Amino acid sequence: MGLDNDTTLLLDLDGLAVARVERLEDGTRRVHLITADEQARACPEFGVFATRVKGSATTRPRDLPYGESGLELRWHKRRWWCREPGCPRRSFTEQIPQIPAGARITMRLRSAAGRRIRDAESTVIQAARDLNLSWPTVMDAFRTAACEVTEAPLPEVQVLGIDETRRGRPRWEQDPDTGKWHLVRERWHTGFVDALGTGGLLGQVEGRTVADVLAWLATTPLNWRKSIAYVAIDMSTVYRAAVRTALPHATVVVDHFHVVQLANKMLSMVRRRTTAEIRGRRGRASDPEWKARRRLLRNREDLTDEQFTHMWNALLNEGKIGQELLTAWIAKENLRNLLALARTSADQHQVGQARWKFLTWCADSDIPEVRQLAVTVDRWWPEIGAFIDTGHSNAKSEGINRVIKLVARNAFGFHNAENQRLRTRCVTTRRARGHLRTAQLCSPVKRRSNSH
Structure with a gap:
């Protein structure tokens, strides 16, 4: 031939x-x-x-x-x-x-093995089985392919999202000389996300202290840090202190989901305390407040008129327990109405009036949990007010945390924290790198012809 x-x-x-x-x-x-x-x-x-x-x-x-x-x-x-x-x-x-x-093996086989993990979210062992390769060979190919992601310059970010995710169990080791135990692997990772654009996960660091956040930000270029105008976080004093130190020019924005979550926790605390004080026991399935516990945590607009009337009348007829629960529920809804002014172009007068209504209701309630909620919201008001003004949230961080946990489940956990960070960085940036586009089943010409 x-x-x-x-x-x-x-x-x-x-x-x-x-x-x-x-x-x-x-x-x-x-x-x-x-x-x-x-x-x-x-x-x-x-x-x-x-x-x-x-x-x-x-x-x-x-x-x-x-x-x-x-x-x-x-x-x-x-x-x-x-x-x-x-x-x-x-x-x-x-x-x-x-x-x-x-x-x-050929170089294209090695490259294909690395791309399967980097771009297709395949596990190392699955890629090794599909391509008839060993685990070390595939992992080495993935590390080579991942350099394209880790060595690329960070995209310009206007809104930076910072959030924590649990990576696994902590690991301790004992010093043979002193006999003291010291932590060698944290159970938490802190992620940095492009909360407004399509940059995805920008980086991860082990731990969730101020020093951990500052250490990662110190590795980024100064001009890149100066381009950050807002930082979205949950209600964490640690992250707020780190941002004020490393990014003093940026405005801290509190994610509204965690504010509403705090109000729902307050409702559950009121229900447990009042049941224990008045009934002298824990809640039972026959108690009206126990039956209404899920509806109390739902938004008012998500309840039908029949559901709302049934909950309101059942608690109102229950005496002190029901009255305190309804008072706490109204405080939660007033807080939600205040947060709902975000992205509505509301002026300062409308925001101030909604804030005054919430704080006044909490102060007059004479319920310790409700008053503590008002104190917490007042302490975080600059960051909550920034959310109402801008509408920025940490939703992308929460979505990326879900993907990170899914990667860990598919791999049945990670022993090596560095490998886990590398895997999650590549998987969570696939959309930014153009690897999540769906294939077109037919051409536009065929679609038009079939429609006739």
């Missing part, structure tokens, strides 16, 4: 030509290859072309799978003598960029 036959084109391995193909008894196809690149006989040490053949060699590199049956490659190549007298190698075998000397 010639070197430019159709089988060589189908295999598409630059520098190699298909000499013949045979089918084995088990159905496997064996492809015999010969060298078709003149550069293959250049000495790797000096680059001079060899003219004298020393011998021949046959290698069996593995390549990407083709079809359902197996495909084996047999590369029949030559060993050359180097013409340079001072060459330390003296002789060498032919090699091409796709199959370097000593390589057992």
Whole structure:
């Protein structure tokens, strides 16, 4: 066969030509290859072309799978003598960029293994099974492919989201000299997210202290930090202190989800306390406040008129327990009405009136949990007010945290925290890198023709 036959084109391995193909008894196809690149006989040490053949060699590199049956490659190549007298190698075998000397797999197979994990969210063990490779080989290929993500410059970010996610159990080690135990692996990771754009997860650091946040921000360029105008966080004093230290020009915005969550926790605390004080026991399924516990945590607009009337009358007829619960529920709804002014172009008068209504109701309630909620909201008012003015939230951080936990479940946990951060960084930036676009099943012309 010639070197430019159709089988060589189908295999598409630059520098190699298909000499013949045979089918084995088990159905496997064996492809015999010969060298078709003149550069293959250049000495790797000096680059001079060899003219004298020393011998021949046959290698069996593995390549990407083709079809359902197996495909084996047999590369029949030559060993050359180097013409340079001072060459330390003296002789060498032919090699091409796709199959370097000593390589057992092709470079495109190695690249495909790394891309499966980086761009397709495959686990290392699953990619190794699909491509018939070992776990260390696939993991090494993934680390190489991940350099494209980790070494790329950070995108410009206007709103930075900071949030924590649990990575696993902490690990302690005992100092053999002193006998004291010290923490060597945190159970928490802090993530930094592009909360407004499409940059995804920008980075992760182990721990959730002020020093941990400052350490990651110190690794970023100064001009990049100056471009951050807002930082969205939950109600964490640690993150707020870190932002004020590292990004003094940025405005801190509290995510409204955590504010409403705080109000719902207050409602549950009121229900448990009043039940214990008045009934002298924990709540039971027959108690009206226990039956209404889920409706108390729902938004008013999500309750039908019949559901709301039933809850209101059932608690109102229950005496002190019901009265305190309804008072706390109204405080929660007043807080939600205040937060609902975000993204509505409300002026300062409307915001001030809604805030006054909430604080006044809490102060007049004479319920300790409700008053404590008002104190907390008042302490965080600059950050809550920034949310009402801008409408920025930390929703993307929460979504990325869900993906991070899903990656950990698929991998059945991670022993190596560095590998976990690398995996999650690549998986959570796939949309920004254009790897989550759905395929079009048919062309626009066909769709128009079918519609008729």
